[in-house]
Amino acid sequence: MAEVYHNYIGGKWVPSQNGDTFESCNPACTSEVIGVFQRSNKQDVISAIDAAHAALPGWMSTPAPIRASYVRRVGQLLERDKEALAQLETREMGKVVEEGRGDVQEGIDMADYISGEGRRMFGETVPSELRDKFAMMVRQPLGVVGLITPWNFPVAIPTWKIFPALVTGNTIVFKPAEDTPAAATALVKLFEEAGLPAGVLNLVTGYGPEAGAPIVEDARIRMISFTGSSAVGREIAAKAGRDLKKTMLELGGKNPMIVMPDADLDLALEGALWGAFGTTGQRCTATSRIIVHRDIADEFTTRLIQQAKSLKVGYGLEPGVQVGPLINAQQLQTVDEYVQIGKQEGASLLLGGKRLTGGSYDNGYFYAPTIFGDVNYRMRIAQEEIFGPVVAVMPVSSYDEAIQVANSTEYGLSSSIYTRDVNLAFRAMRDMEAGISYVNAPTIGAEIQLPFGGVKATGNGHREAGTSAIKEFTEPKAIYVDYSGRLQRAQIDVEHHAS
Numbered sequence: 001m002a003e004v005y006h007n008y009i010g011g012k013w014v015p016s017q018n019g020d021t022f023e024s025c026n027p028a029c030t031s032e033v034i035g036v037f038q039r040s041n042k043q044d045v046i047s048a049i050d051a052a053h054a055a056l057p058g059w060m061s062t063p064a065p066i067r068a069s070y071v072r073r074v075g076q077l078l079e080r081d082k083e084a085l086a087q088l089e090t091r092e093m094g095k096v097v098e099e100g101r102g103d104v105q106e107g108i109d110m111a112d113y114i115s116g117e118g119r120r121m122f123g124e125t126v127p128s129e130l131r132d133k134f135a136m137m138v139r140q141p142l143g144v145v146g147l148i149t150p151w152n153f154p155v156a157i158p159t160w161k162i163f164p165a166l167v168t169g170n171t172i173v174f175k176p177a178e179d180t181p182a183a184a185t186a187l188v189k190l191f192e193e194a195g196l197p198a199g200v201l202n203l204v205t206g207y208g209p210e211a212g213a214p215i216v217e218d219a220r221i222r223m224i225s226f227t228g229s230s231a232v233g234r235e236i237a238a239k240a241g242r243d244l245k246k247t248m249l250e251l252g253g254k255n256p257m258i259v260m261p262d263a264d265l266d267l268a269l270e271g272a273l274w275g276a277f278g279t280t281g282q283r284c285t286a287t288s289r290i291i292v293h294r295d296i297a298d299e300f301t302t303r304l305i306q307q308a309k310s311l312k313v314g315y316g317l318e319p320g321v322q323v324g325p326l327i328n329a330q331q332l333q334t335v336d337e338y339v340q341i342g343k344q345e346g347a348s349l350l351l352g353g354k355r356l357t358g359g360s361y362d363n364g365y366f367y368a369p370t371i372f373g374d375v376n377y378r379m380r381i382a383q384e385e386i387f388g389p390v391v392a393v394m395p396v397s398s399y400d401e402a403i404q405v406a407n408s409t410e411y412g413l414s415s416s417i418y419t420r421d422v423n424l425a426f427r428a429m430r431d432m433e434a435g436i437s438y439v440n441a442p443t444i445g446a447e448i449q450l451p452f453g454g455v456k457a458t459g460n461g462h463r464e465a466g467t468s469a470i471k472e473f474t475e476p477k478a479i480y481v482d483y484s485g486r487l488q489r490a491q492i493d494v495e496h497h498a499s
């Protein structure tokens, strides 16, 4: 029998109020149940918000360096448990274990970076126009925040949200994706071990409509930070907008890699393989379009097919495996539907395009690395996020056309150019409509000390990580201290200006 896990509310592990549960299974071997989790609904969410609300005054008034020390401690515990967590990630969501280690490392990096903010959290001091008056801005917590996270980075993305939210003095209701509740639970357990006060971080597991929506709808939640699809992001923004609730949304991507004729082709090919098929293409930063100059398109494409053919697909705990399964049956179907759409649209299927079957492939959701050639920018496979191991090769005749194609989707998360021409590189850095741009590297692999997020339908103008994190999880408060002992009216009682 698989172990049963509970919600974490007010410092206690509790079952859902209606007793419903769901299973988390291994996508490489679907008969393996990772655990049984609480299928929470509105009642559970309300309890979690009650607990977070009750814990807020105590946590807000805890000095920021002390708040940050819990995050630092969890960073150390992540380091201790890195291997076990990486393996759990592979079992629960399929990414190969080396990438699981990277995912946990990203959480460690975030702890390392953001716990120092406990001693910074910079405000501003500025001069006043009046004598004997002090003007400053300090950062205050938002209150209770709702954090809704995806399955593709089951440790890293929760840490991008939880760590800065805690350092800045917010209390939390955390709803992880239903596909990765075990990783989320393991992370929350580390906070319990670190002695985080009860109610500061609350975990409710379950499905979006049942356990996510009530978080968005509760008036006591001051901010929603969500990473997931643009469709769900739009719904969240609409609902939250009615309550004037802040939303930080990290949504889809259709990330282009431009390869110019002067590029180092070996390097570009290596980058393309990693960007397109790493994490089985299940990253919002995945390289899903390769925009390649016609002068080198044939050579590039032939070599890409050759190299992609030799990628080893399988269970990510087995040595040598480079590409794991898709997350679930639904995603397998979606990817396959897009492949059919691509064929109907007239793109040439150059590699893959099918579910992998036979032997241990039959136990999981495995899909062959897939390459489409002759893809036109108007095709759906060039416009819509597939979130699988499918890449579109799109030949172009010039840099200008490359940029036009690169910018032709509704998304704008990550982007990349391979060239040895420094002038072109700088033009691309300026011209690509994206929150993240790479030169001579693929579209994946952002580091946490810079802001993460995108433009257009990828988000709503916010950024995670880096210096943005503190800004996003706080409200600025402007404070004026008049120590003149008399009424001084701003804009009126000012001394004469120079004439």
Ligand code: UN1
Pocket (backbone or CB within 6 Å): 106, 152, 153, 227, 282, 283, 284, 285, 286, 443, 444, 445, 446, 447
């Ligand atoms: C995501 O796919 O949602 O930049 C996040 C990257 C990783 C994070 C991806 N550091 O590819």
